[in-house]
Amino acid sequence: METPQSSPPCGEVHVIVGPMFAGKTTTLLHRIQAESNNGRTVAVIKSNKDTRYGLDSIVTHDGMKLPCWALANLSSFRQKIGPDAYDQLDVIGIDEAQFFEDLYDFCCEAADHDGKTVVVAGLDGDYLRRSFGSVLNIIPLANSVTKLTARCELCGKRAFFTLRKTDETETELIGGAEVYMPVCRQHYVDGQVVIGAARSVLESKKLQCGTCS
């Protein structure tokens, strides 16, 4: 009689969300560092869309660093690291998760079939507070979900949202404190009103200039 093949131990999925500057990357790196200190084999992935600090490391807003794989998609990870190295991994960290379209499939495969612990950090919402990428789709897969907050740059209260200070409207716009700031609910609402008013003034100036010549 054939002996049944032993399946790998079940993995885990942990999700860390919040606005920009909330400490998502810091929390991810501390977790990965702790796992590594406990003798587990770790790897960290970030999106190659974010070129702010180069592609070979993940860097927090206050300068903490860890080497990483910068990838366009998660499905290429196994082949990039090599199947043997992948099999040896215990823990996979993913930063900037909002930029990975194949996040759900990767987490399912890695945790359910490959027995990996996957720690995911990303923005739950974009600058308009709409669901960002696939981050919210993996909540049903998660063992734990942590929503972090930053400090509102205008009043110092807890900040839940990210305000875009410029008038660009594309969803994906790489940047740091020159483009974005964390804000509380009151200052998010006030900020949208101010930005909306500034945009109308600029539009009407453009129209006037168009009829000037």
Ligand SMILES: Nc1ncnc2c1ncn2[C@@H]1O[C@H](COP(=O)(O)OP(=O)(O)O)[C@@H](O)[C@H]1O
């Ligand atoms: N308004 C702010 N509120 C909280 N932290 C801030 C703020 N502005 C800058 N920081 C710095 O950002 C660090 C968090 O950086 P990071 O972990 O990269 O955040 P995230 O990945 O959530 O954008 C904080 O420890 C703090 O030093």
Ligand SMILES: Cc1cn([C@H]2C[C@H](O)[C@@H](COP(=O)(O)O)O2)c(=O)[nH]c1=O
């Ligand atoms: C709100 C918002 C953010 N982004 C970009 C800006 C940064 O490059 C990353 C977030 O980095 P962090 O590690 O969380 O600080 O996302 C975007 O493209 N669109 C947005 O609406």
